[in-house]
Amino acid sequence: xxxxxxxxxxxxxxxxxxxxxxxxxxxxxxxxxxxxxxxxxxxxxxxxxxxxxxxxxxxxxxxxxxxxxxxxxxxxxxxxxxxxxxxxxxxxxxxxxxxxxxxxxxxxxxxxxxxxxxxxxxxxxxxxxxxxxxxxxxxxxxxxxxxxxxxxxxxxxxxxxxxxxxxxxxxxxxxxxxxxxxxxxxxxxxxxxxxxxxxxxxxxxxxxxxxxxxxxxxxxx
Amino acid sequence: xxxxxxxxxxxxxxxxxxxxxxxxxxxxxxxxxxxxxxxxxxxxxxxxxxxxxxxxxxxxxxxxxxxxxxxxxxxxxxxxxxxxxxxxxxxxxxxxxxxxxxxxxxxxxxxxxxxxxxxxxxxxxxxxxxxxxxxxxxxxxxxxxxxxxxxxxxxxxxxxxxxxxxxxxxxxxxxxxxxxxxxxxxxxxxxxxxxxxxxxxxxxxxxxxxxxxxxxxxxxx
DNA sequence: TTTGATACTTACCGGTGGGTAAGATATCAG
DNA sequence: CTGATATCTTACCCACCGGTAAGTATCAAA
Numbered sequence: 001x002x003x004x005x006x007x008x009x010x011x012x013x014x015x016x017x018x019x020x021x022x023x024x025x026x027x028x029x030x031x032x033x034x035x036x037x038x039x040x041x042x043x044x045x046x047x048x049x050x051x052x053x054x055x056x057x058x059x060x061x062x063x064x065x066x067x068x069x070x071x072x073x074x075x076x077x078x079x080x081x082x083x084x085x086x087x088x089x090x091x092x093x094x095x096x097x098x099x100x101x102x103x104x105x106x107x108x109x110x111x112x113x114x115x116x117x118x119x120x121x122x123x124x125x126x127x128x129x130x131x132x133x134x135x136x137x138x139x140x141x142x143x144x145x146x147x148x149x150x151x152x153x154x155x156x157x158x159x160x161x162x163x164x165x166x167x168x169x170x171x172x173x174x175x176x177x178x179x180x181x182x183x184x185x186x187x188x189x190x191x192x193x194x195x196x197x198x199x200x201x202x203x204x205x206x207x208x209x210x211x212x213x214x215x216x217x218x219x220x221x
Numbered sequence: 222x223x224x225x226x227x228x229x230x231x232x233x234x235x236x237x238x239x240x241x242x243x244x245x246x247x248x249x250x251x252x253x254x255x256x257x258x259x260x261x262x263x264x265x266x267x268x269x270x271x272x273x274x275x276x277x278x279x280x281x282x283x284x285x286x287x288x289x290x291x292x293x294x295x296x297x298x299x300x301x302x303x304x305x306x307x308x309x310x311x312x313x314x315x316x317x318x319x320x321x322x323x324x325x326x327x328x329x330x331x332x333x334x335x336x337x338x339x340x341x342x343x344x345x346x347x348x349x350x351x352x353x354x355x356x357x358x359x360x361x362x363x364x365x366x367x368x369x370x371x372x373x374x375x376x377x378x379x380x381x382x383x384x385x386x387x388x389x390x391x392x393x394x395x396x397x398x399x400x401x402x403x404x405x406x407x408x409x410x411x412x413x414x415x416x417x418x419x420x421x422x423x424x425x426x427x428x429x430x431x432x433x434x435x436x437x438x439x440x441x442x
Numbered sequence: 443t444t445t446g447a448t449a450c451t452t453a454c455c456g457g458t459g460g461g462t463a464a465g466a467t468a469t470c471a472g
Numbered sequence: 473c474t475g476a477t478a479t480c481t482t483a484c485c486c487a488c489c490g491g492t493a494a495g496t497a498t499c500a501a502a
Contacts, residue, residue: 013468014480016479018479040343042459042460043460044458044459055480058462064459064461159418160414163414163415167419170394170395173398177394190384197384198388201419201422236499237448239448242449264490265489265490273450277450277451280448
Protein backbone atom coordinates (compact mmCIF):
# COMPACT_ATOMS: atom_id res chain seq x y z
CA UNK A 1 0.00 0.00 0.00
CA UNK A 2 1.52 3.31 -1.06
CA UNK A 3 2.13 6.16 1.38
CA UNK A 4 -0.25 8.58 -0.36
CA UNK A 5 -3.31 6.44 -0.85
CA UNK A 6 -5.52 9.21 -2.19
CA UNK A 7 -3.07 10.25 -4.87
CA UNK A 8 -2.53 6.66 -5.97
CA UNK A 9 -6.27 6.25 -6.18
CA UNK A 10 -6.43 8.93 -8.86
CA UNK A 11 -4.80 6.39 -11.14
CA UNK A 12 -6.92 3.47 -9.96
CA UNK A 13 -8.95 3.33 -13.16
CA UNK A 14 -8.32 4.74 -16.62
CA UNK A 15 -11.19 7.18 -16.50
CA UNK A 16 -10.17 10.34 -18.32
CA UNK A 17 -9.52 13.00 -15.74
CA UNK A 18 -6.14 14.54 -16.52
CA UNK A 19 -6.51 17.43 -14.09
CA UNK A 20 -6.76 15.35 -10.93
CA UNK A 21 -4.15 12.93 -12.16
CA UNK A 22 -1.73 15.74 -12.85
CA UNK A 23 -2.39 17.05 -9.39
CA UNK A 24 -1.82 13.60 -7.92
CA UNK A 25 1.56 13.42 -9.63
CA UNK A 26 2.53 16.81 -8.25
CA UNK A 27 1.49 15.92 -4.73
CA UNK A 28 3.39 12.68 -4.53
CA UNK A 29 6.37 14.18 -6.33
CA UNK A 30 6.53 17.03 -3.83
CA UNK A 31 6.23 14.54 -1.01
CA UNK A 32 9.11 12.49 -2.39
CA UNK A 33 11.25 15.53 -3.10
CA UNK A 34 10.94 16.43 0.56
CA UNK A 35 11.55 12.90 1.78
CA UNK A 36 14.53 12.04 -0.38
CA UNK A 37 15.52 15.29 -2.13
CA UNK A 38 14.90 16.06 -5.76
CA UNK A 39 18.14 14.54 -6.97
CA UNK A 40 17.64 11.22 -5.27
CA UNK A 41 14.02 10.93 -6.35
CA UNK A 42 13.77 9.09 -9.65
CA UNK A 43 10.85 9.23 -12.01
CA UNK A 44 10.45 5.56 -11.20
CA UNK A 45 10.01 6.39 -7.53
CA UNK A 46 7.20 8.78 -8.33
CA UNK A 47 5.53 6.34 -10.68
CA UNK A 48 5.84 3.47 -8.25
CA UNK A 49 4.10 5.32 -5.48
CA UNK A 50 1.25 6.09 -7.85
CA UNK A 51 1.06 2.45 -8.95
CA UNK A 52 1.84 3.31 -12.53
CA UNK A 53 4.96 3.03 -14.68
CA UNK A 54 7.48 5.72 -15.46
CA UNK A 55 6.48 6.52 -19.05
CA UNK A 56 2.92 7.21 -17.91
CA UNK A 57 4.23 10.29 -16.13
CA UNK A 58 5.31 11.76 -19.42
CA UNK A 59 1.66 12.07 -20.43
CA UNK A 60 1.24 14.74 -17.82
CA UNK A 61 4.62 16.43 -17.73
CA UNK A 62 7.32 17.06 -20.30
CA UNK A 63 10.16 16.01 -18.06
CA UNK A 64 11.34 15.83 -14.49
CA UNK A 65 12.20 19.48 -14.26
CA UNK A 66 8.71 20.36 -15.44
CA UNK A 67 7.32 18.66 -12.35
CA UNK A 68 9.72 20.47 -10.09
CA UNK A 69 8.99 23.84 -11.65
CA UNK A 70 5.28 23.30 -11.18
CA UNK A 71 5.88 22.54 -7.48
CA UNK A 72 7.83 25.77 -7.20
CA UNK A 73 5.04 27.71 -8.88
CA UNK A 74 2.37 26.30 -6.62
CA UNK A 75 4.44 27.09 -3.55
CA UNK A 76 5.20 30.61 -4.67
CA UNK A 77 1.53 31.06 -5.43
CA UNK A 78 0.66 30.19 -1.85
CA UNK A 79 3.10 32.76 -0.56
CA UNK A 80 2.05 35.50 -2.92
CA UNK A 81 -1.59 34.98 -2.08
CA UNK A 82 -1.09 35.60 1.62
CA UNK A 83 1.28 38.44 0.84
CA UNK A 84 -1.40 40.28 -1.07
CA UNK A 85 -3.92 39.79 1.71
CA UNK A 86 -1.51 41.21 4.25
CA UNK A 87 -0.61 44.22 2.15
CA UNK A 88 -4.30 44.97 1.70
CA UNK A 89 -5.88 44.24 5.07
CA UNK A 90 -3.33 44.73 7.83
CA UNK A 91 -2.55 47.77 9.93
CA UNK A 92 0.76 49.46 10.49
CA UNK A 93 4.17 48.26 9.40
CA UNK A 94 4.94 46.19 12.45
CA UNK A 95 1.57 44.48 12.26
CA UNK A 96 2.20 43.66 8.63
CA UNK A 97 5.55 42.16 9.48
CA UNK A 98 3.96 40.12 12.24
CA UNK A 99 1.23 38.92 9.89
CA UNK A 100 3.89 38.10 7.33
CA UNK A 101 5.80 36.01 9.82
CA UNK A 102 2.68 34.12 10.82
CA UNK A 103 1.46 33.40 7.30
CA UNK A 104 4.86 32.60 5.92
CA UNK A 105 5.55 30.17 8.76
CA UNK A 106 2.33 28.36 7.93
CA UNK A 107 3.28 28.12 4.27
CA UNK A 108 6.62 26.61 5.30
CA UNK A 109 4.70 23.67 6.76
CA UNK A 110 2.82 22.98 3.53
CA UNK A 111 4.59 20.63 1.14
CA UNK A 112 4.55 22.91 -1.89
CA UNK A 113 5.73 25.82 0.23
CA UNK A 114 8.50 23.70 1.70
CA UNK A 115 9.65 22.76 -1.80
CA UNK A 116 10.23 26.39 -2.67
CA UNK A 117 12.87 26.91 -0.04
CA UNK A 118 14.21 23.43 0.38
CA UNK A 119 14.92 22.26 -3.12
CA UNK A 120 18.15 23.50 -4.57
CA UNK A 121 17.66 25.94 -7.44
CA UNK A 122 20.68 24.33 -9.05
CA UNK A 123 18.42 21.49 -10.08
CA UNK A 124 16.73 23.82 -12.53
CA UNK A 125 17.88 24.93 -15.95
CA UNK A 126 18.83 28.54 -16.41
CA UNK A 127 15.46 29.74 -17.66
CA UNK A 128 13.44 28.08 -14.92
CA UNK A 129 15.92 29.20 -12.30
CA UNK A 130 15.50 32.78 -13.42
CA UNK A 131 11.75 32.51 -12.99
CA UNK A 132 12.06 31.10 -9.49
CA UNK A 133 14.60 33.65 -8.43
CA UNK A 134 12.29 36.40 -9.64
CA UNK A 135 9.53 34.98 -7.43
CA UNK A 136 11.82 34.90 -4.43
CA UNK A 137 13.11 38.38 -5.03
CA UNK A 138 9.56 39.61 -5.06
CA UNK A 139 8.88 38.02 -1.67
CA UNK A 140 12.02 39.58 -0.26
CA UNK A 141 11.08 43.00 -1.56
CA UNK A 142 7.65 42.68 0.00
CA UNK A 143 9.08 41.85 3.41
CA UNK A 144 11.51 44.74 3.19
CA UNK A 145 8.71 47.10 2.18
CA UNK A 146 6.72 46.06 5.26
CA UNK A 147 9.72 46.77 7.48
CA UNK A 148 10.32 50.10 5.77
CA UNK A 149 6.68 50.98 6.24
CA UNK A 150 7.03 50.21 9.93
CA UNK A 151 10.06 52.44 10.26
CA UNK A 152 8.24 55.23 8.47
CA UNK A 153 5.12 54.99 10.63
CA UNK A 154 7.19 54.59 13.79
CA UNK A 155 6.08 51.09 14.72
CA UNK A 156 9.46 49.56 13.88
CA UNK A 157 12.74 50.74 15.35
CA UNK A 158 15.22 52.02 12.75
CA UNK A 159 17.51 49.22 11.66
CA UNK A 160 19.41 47.82 8.76
CA UNK A 161 16.49 46.64 6.68
CA UNK A 162 18.47 44.18 4.62
CA UNK A 163 19.88 42.37 7.62
CA UNK A 164 16.55 42.40 9.41
CA UNK A 165 14.87 40.86 6.39
CA UNK A 166 17.66 38.31 6.04
CA UNK A 167 17.35 37.18 9.62
CA UNK A 168 13.56 37.01 9.67
CA UNK A 169 13.43 35.24 6.34
CA UNK A 170 16.21 32.90 7.42
CA UNK A 171 14.48 31.88 10.62
CA UNK A 172 11.28 31.26 8.66
CA UNK A 173 12.85 29.51 5.70
CA UNK A 174 14.66 27.17 8.02
CA UNK A 175 11.34 25.90 9.32
CA UNK A 176 10.98 23.80 6.20
CA UNK A 177 14.19 22.02 7.17
CA UNK A 178 13.11 20.76 10.56
CA UNK A 179 9.34 20.70 10.40
CA UNK A 180 7.74 17.27 10.36
CA UNK A 181 4.01 16.92 9.68
CA UNK A 182 3.64 14.38 12.49
CA UNK A 183 5.93 16.20 14.89
CA UNK A 184 5.18 17.72 18.28
CA UNK A 185 4.61 21.25 16.98
CA UNK A 186 1.57 22.09 14.91
CA UNK A 187 1.84 24.65 12.10
CA UNK A 188 -0.29 27.09 14.05
CA UNK A 189 1.82 26.76 17.18
CA UNK A 190 4.96 27.33 15.18
CA UNK A 191 3.51 30.33 13.38
CA UNK A 192 2.22 31.96 16.54
CA UNK A 193 5.41 31.40 18.49
CA UNK A 194 7.60 32.68 15.70
CA UNK A 195 5.44 35.76 15.26
CA UNK A 196 5.73 36.49 18.96
CA UNK A 197 9.43 35.73 19.14
CA UNK A 198 10.63 37.62 16.10
CA UNK A 199 8.58 40.80 16.24
CA UNK A 200 9.78 42.22 19.58
CA UNK A 201 13.27 42.46 18.10
CA UNK A 202 11.92 44.91 15.55
CA UNK A 203 9.38 46.82 17.60
CA UNK A 204 10.11 50.42 18.48
CA UNK A 205 10.72 50.60 22.23
CA UNK A 206 12.21 53.07 24.70
CA UNK A 207 15.57 51.36 24.49
CA UNK A 208 15.87 51.68 20.71
CA UNK A 209 18.88 49.63 19.78
CA UNK A 210 20.35 51.81 17.07
CA UNK A 211 22.10 49.90 14.35
CA UNK A 212 24.64 51.15 11.92
CA UNK A 213 23.05 51.41 8.52
CA UNK A 214 25.25 49.93 5.83
CA UNK A 215 23.17 48.75 2.96
CA UNK A 216 24.29 47.94 -0.56
CA UNK A 217 22.98 45.62 -3.24
CA UNK A 218 22.07 41.88 -2.91
CA UNK A 219 18.83 40.02 -2.23
CA UNK A 220 18.10 37.06 -0.04
CA UNK A 221 18.80 33.75 -1.69
CA UNK B 222 43.45 27.52 -15.33
CA UNK B 223 41.50 26.00 -12.44
CA UNK B 224 39.45 28.10 -10.03
CA UNK B 225 41.47 27.15 -6.96
CA UNK B 226 44.99 27.63 -8.21
CA UNK B 227 46.66 26.97 -4.86
CA UNK B 228 44.93 23.64 -4.32
CA UNK B 229 45.76 22.50 -7.85
CA UNK B 230 49.37 23.43 -7.20
CA UNK B 231 49.54 20.90 -4.41
CA UNK B 232 49.44 18.27 -7.15
CA UNK B 233 51.86 20.10 -9.44
CA UNK B 234 54.74 17.73 -8.77
CA UNK B 235 54.80 14.26 -7.37
CA UNK B 236 56.68 15.27 -4.24
CA UNK B 237 55.38 13.09 -1.46
CA UNK B 238 53.27 15.22 0.76
CA UNK B 239 50.01 13.37 1.34
CA UNK B 240 48.80 15.71 4.07
CA UNK B 241 48.68 18.86 1.97
CA UNK B 242 47.31 16.95 -1.00
CA UNK B 243 44.53 15.52 1.09
CA UNK B 244 43.76 18.99 2.31
CA UNK B 245 43.75 20.29 -1.24
CA UNK B 246 41.22 17.66 -2.22
CA UNK B 247 39.00 18.61 0.69
CA UNK B 248 39.16 22.30 -0.09
CA UNK B 249 38.24 22.01 -3.73
CA UNK B 250 35.63 19.37 -2.99
CA UNK B 251 33.98 21.64 -0.44
CA UNK B 252 34.13 24.48 -2.92
CA UNK B 253 32.45 22.37 -5.58
CA UNK B 254 29.85 20.97 -3.19
CA UNK B 255 28.82 24.54 -2.46
CA UNK B 256 28.89 25.61 -6.09
CA UNK B 257 27.02 22.68 -7.57
CA UNK B 258 25.73 20.65 -4.62
CA UNK B 259 27.15 17.35 -3.51
CA UNK B 260 24.94 15.26 -5.76
CA UNK B 261 25.81 17.12 -8.93
CA UNK B 262 29.53 17.14 -8.16
CA UNK B 263 31.22 14.11 -9.66
CA UNK B 264 34.55 12.73 -8.61
CA UNK B 265 35.70 13.70 -12.07
CA UNK B 266 34.80 17.32 -11.38
CA UNK B 267 36.94 17.32 -8.28
CA UNK B 268 39.83 15.63 -10.03
CA UNK B 269 39.62 17.92 -13.03
CA UNK B 270 39.91 21.06 -10.95
CA UNK B 271 42.99 19.61 -9.31
CA UNK B 272 44.50 18.69 -12.67
CA UNK B 273 44.59 15.01 -11.85
CA UNK B 274 42.44 12.03 -12.80
CA UNK B 275 39.62 10.50 -10.85
CA UNK B 276 41.35 7.36 -9.59
CA UNK B 277 44.08 9.49 -8.03
CA UNK B 278 41.53 10.74 -5.54
CA UNK B 279 41.12 7.23 -4.21
CA UNK B 280 44.66 7.35 -2.88
CA UNK B 281 43.54 9.90 -0.33
CA UNK B 282 39.94 8.94 0.35
CA UNK B 283 38.04 5.67 0.36
CA UNK B 284 35.08 7.00 -1.54
CA UNK B 285 33.01 10.08 -2.26
CA UNK B 286 31.13 9.95 1.00
CA UNK B 287 34.42 9.84 2.86
CA UNK B 288 35.27 13.24 1.43
CA UNK B 289 31.91 14.65 2.38
CA UNK B 290 32.09 13.28 5.89
CA UNK B 291 35.51 14.85 6.36
CA UNK B 292 34.10 18.21 5.26
CA UNK B 293 31.33 17.82 7.80
CA UNK B 294 33.83 16.98 10.51
CA UNK B 295 36.02 19.97 9.77
CA UNK B 296 33.01 22.28 9.77
CA UNK B 297 31.66 20.87 12.99
CA UNK B 298 35.11 21.21 14.49
CA UNK B 299 35.12 24.90 13.71
CA UNK B 300 31.79 25.33 15.42
CA UNK B 301 32.66 23.31 18.47
CA UNK B 302 35.91 25.18 18.94
CA UNK B 303 34.22 28.55 19.21
CA UNK B 304 31.48 27.03 21.31
CA UNK B 305 33.97 25.92 23.92
CA UNK B 306 35.61 29.33 24.02
CA UNK B 307 32.27 31.01 24.57
CA UNK B 308 31.21 28.65 27.32
CA UNK B 309 34.51 29.26 29.09
CA UNK B 310 35.21 32.95 28.65
CA UNK B 311 31.93 34.85 28.26
CA UNK B 312 29.79 36.55 30.87
CA UNK B 313 26.09 36.07 31.54
CA UNK B 314 23.63 34.07 29.49
CA UNK B 315 22.64 36.85 27.12
CA UNK B 316 26.27 37.68 26.43
CA UNK B 317 26.96 34.05 25.65
CA UNK B 318 24.06 33.94 23.23
CA UNK B 319 25.30 37.11 21.59
CA UNK B 320 28.81 35.69 21.31
CA UNK B 321 27.33 32.49 19.92
CA UNK B 322 25.46 34.38 17.25
CA UNK B 323 28.56 36.29 16.25
CA UNK B 324 30.88 33.30 16.08
CA UNK B 325 28.38 31.02 14.44
CA UNK B 326 27.63 33.61 11.78
CA UNK B 327 31.32 33.79 10.95
CA UNK B 328 31.56 30.02 10.65
CA UNK B 329 28.62 30.09 8.24
CA UNK B 330 30.78 32.12 5.86
CA UNK B 331 33.62 29.60 5.88
CA UNK B 332 33.32 26.87 3.27
CA UNK B 333 33.60 23.92 5.65
CA UNK B 334 31.11 25.53 7.98
CA UNK B 335 28.72 26.19 5.13
CA UNK B 336 28.94 22.54 4.11
CA UNK B 337 27.65 21.43 7.49
CA UNK B 338 24.33 23.16 7.12
CA UNK B 339 23.92 23.26 3.37
CA UNK B 340 24.63 19.74 2.28
CA UNK B 341 21.74 17.37 2.67
CA UNK B 342 22.31 14.72 5.29
CA UNK B 343 20.45 12.35 3.02
CA UNK B 344 23.62 12.10 0.96
CA UNK B 345 25.23 10.18 3.82
CA UNK B 346 24.87 6.54 4.77
CA UNK B 347 23.12 5.72 8.00
CA UNK B 348 26.24 5.49 10.14
CA UNK B 349 27.75 8.75 8.94
CA UNK B 350 24.42 10.49 9.19
CA UNK B 351 24.13 9.44 12.80
CA UNK B 352 27.51 10.96 13.53
CA UNK B 353 26.62 14.26 11.88
CA UNK B 354 23.26 14.45 13.57
CA UNK B 355 24.96 13.90 16.90
CA UNK B 356 27.25 16.86 16.18
CA UNK B 357 24.30 19.05 15.30
CA UNK B 358 22.30 18.03 18.31
CA UNK B 359 25.24 18.97 20.46
CA UNK B 360 25.32 22.46 18.95
CA UNK B 361 21.61 22.85 19.48
CA UNK B 362 21.89 21.78 23.10
CA UNK B 363 24.67 24.28 23.68
CA UNK B 364 22.62 27.15 22.29
CA UNK B 365 19.65 26.14 24.40
CA UNK B 366 21.83 25.92 27.48
CA UNK B 367 23.07 29.46 26.89
CA UNK B 368 19.49 30.71 26.61
CA UNK B 369 18.49 28.79 29.73
CA UNK B 370 21.45 30.25 31.58
CA UNK B 371 20.30 33.71 30.52
CA UNK B 372 16.81 33.10 31.82
CA UNK B 373 18.21 31.82 35.10
CA UNK B 374 20.51 34.79 35.61
CA UNK B 375 17.83 37.25 34.50
CA UNK B 376 19.58 38.54 31.40
CA UNK B 377 17.14 36.82 29.05
CA UNK B 378 13.40 37.24 29.19
CA UNK B 379 11.49 34.02 29.85
CA UNK B 380 10.49 32.41 26.59
CA UNK B 381 9.95 29.11 24.86
CA UNK B 382 13.54 27.99 24.64
CA UNK B 383 12.98 25.54 21.84
CA UNK B 384 11.34 28.08 19.57
CA UNK B 385 13.91 30.74 20.43
CA UNK B 386 16.72 28.37 19.56
CA UNK B 387 14.98 27.31 16.37
CA UNK B 388 14.57 30.85 15.20
CA UNK B 389 18.10 32.00 16.06
CA UNK B 390 19.65 28.89 14.59
CA UNK B 391 17.45 29.22 11.52
CA UNK B 392 18.43 32.79 10.85
CA UNK B 393 22.09 31.84 11.25
CA UNK B 394 21.97 28.61 9.29
CA UNK B 395 20.31 30.38 6.42
CA UNK B 396 23.35 32.60 6.05
CA UNK B 397 25.15 29.78 4.31
CA UNK B 398 22.43 29.82 1.67
CA UNK B 399 22.81 33.42 0.55
CA UNK B 400 26.34 34.35 1.55
CA UNK B 401 28.76 34.86 -1.31
CA UNK B 402 32.47 35.33 -0.59
CA UNK B 403 32.71 38.16 -3.09
CA UNK B 404 29.44 39.77 -2.08
CA UNK B 405 28.75 43.17 -0.59
CA UNK B 406 28.66 42.00 3.02
CA UNK B 407 31.81 40.87 4.79
CA UNK B 408 31.62 38.03 7.32
CA UNK B 409 32.36 40.44 10.14
CA UNK B 410 29.63 42.83 9.08
CA UNK B 411 27.14 40.00 8.87
CA UNK B 412 28.14 38.62 12.24
CA UNK B 413 27.99 41.97 14.01
CA UNK B 414 24.67 42.94 12.49
CA UNK B 415 23.08 39.59 13.26
CA UNK B 416 24.31 39.70 16.84
CA UNK B 417 22.81 43.14 17.28
CA UNK B 418 19.58 42.28 15.51
CA UNK B 419 18.81 38.96 17.14
CA UNK B 420 19.76 39.58 20.75
CA UNK B 421 17.31 42.39 21.58
CA UNK B 422 14.47 39.96 20.92
CA UNK B 423 15.73 37.84 23.79
CA UNK B 424 16.95 40.48 26.23
CA UNK B 425 15.03 40.99 29.43
CA UNK B 426 13.31 44.41 29.24
CA UNK B 427 10.56 46.22 31.09
CA UNK B 428 8.01 45.08 28.50
CA UNK B 429 8.72 41.37 28.96
CA UNK B 430 6.81 39.66 26.18
CA UNK B 431 5.61 36.56 27.99
CA UNK B 432 5.36 33.52 25.82
CA UNK B 433 3.37 30.41 26.42
CA UNK B 434 5.69 27.61 27.34
CA UNK B 435 4.88 24.47 25.40
CA UNK B 436 7.93 22.36 25.02
CA UNK B 437 8.14 18.70 24.12
CA UNK B 438 10.69 16.60 22.35
CA UNK B 439 12.49 17.32 19.02
CA UNK B 440 15.78 18.96 18.12
CA UNK B 441 16.64 21.36 15.37
CA UNK B 442 17.37 19.70 12.05
C1' DT C 443 72.05 1.85 -9.73
C1' DT C 444 69.11 -1.29 -8.10
C1' DT C 445 64.96 -1.95 -5.36
C1' DG C 446 60.76 -1.28 -3.53
C1' DA C 447 57.29 1.48 -2.42
C1' DT C 448 54.37 5.44 -3.61
C1' DA C 449 51.78 8.18 -6.89
C1' DC C 450 49.32 8.36 -10.73
C1' DT C 451 47.15 7.02 -15.53
C1' DT C 452 44.49 4.47 -18.99
C1' DA C 453 40.89 1.49 -19.69
C1' DC C 454 37.09 -0.53 -18.07
C1' DC C 455 32.77 -2.42 -15.37
C1' DG C 456 28.16 -2.47 -13.42
C1' DG C 457 24.40 0.07 -12.19
C1' DT C 458 21.22 3.68 -12.56
C1' DG C 459 18.42 7.20 -14.27
C1' DG C 460 16.12 10.31 -17.69
C1' DG C 461 13.82 9.80 -21.63
C1' DT C 462 11.66 7.45 -25.94
C1' DA C 463 9.66 4.10 -29.49
C1' DA C 464 6.16 1.30 -30.34
C1' DG C 465 2.58 -1.38 -29.19
C1' DA C 466 -1.54 -2.81 -26.18
C1' DT C 467 -5.87 -1.55 -23.89
C1' DA C 468 -9.41 0.94 -22.05
C1' DT C 469 -12.68 4.94 -22.69
C1' DC C 470 -15.90 7.76 -24.86
C1' DA C 471 -18.36 10.29 -28.58
C1' DG C 472 -21.29 9.46 -32.25
C1' DC D 473 -21.12 -0.95 -31.77
C1' DT D 474 -17.20 1.13 -33.58
C1' DG D 475 -13.59 3.81 -34.65
C1' DA D 476 -10.65 7.48 -32.79
C1' DT D 477 -8.23 8.99 -29.07
C1' DA D 478 -6.38 9.11 -24.65
C1' DT D 479 -4.01 6.20 -21.52
C1' DC D 480 -0.69 3.21 -20.03
C1' DT D 481 2.94 -0.74 -20.57
C1' DT D 482 6.98 -3.32 -22.16
C1' DA D 483 11.33 -2.95 -23.90
C1' DC D 484 14.95 -0.33 -24.84
C1' DC D 485 18.80 3.44 -25.51
C1' DC D 486 22.33 6.32 -23.98
C1' DA D 487 24.92 9.05 -20.95
C1' DC D 488 26.94 9.41 -16.73
C1' DC D 489 28.88 8.17 -12.40
C1' DG D 490 31.13 5.67 -8.58
C1' DG D 491 34.51 2.60 -8.24
C1' DT D 492 38.32 -0.85 -9.70
C1' DA D 493 42.05 -3.50 -12.20
C1' DA D 494 46.25 -3.29 -13.98
C1' DG D 495 49.96 -1.20 -15.58
C1' DT D 496 53.40 2.97 -15.77
C1' DA D 497 56.14 6.68 -13.97
C1' DT D 498 58.54 8.77 -10.08
C1' DC D 499 61.19 9.05 -6.09
C1' DA D 500 63.89 7.77 -1.86
C1' DA D 501 66.86 4.88 0.38
C1' DA D 502 70.49 1.41 0.33
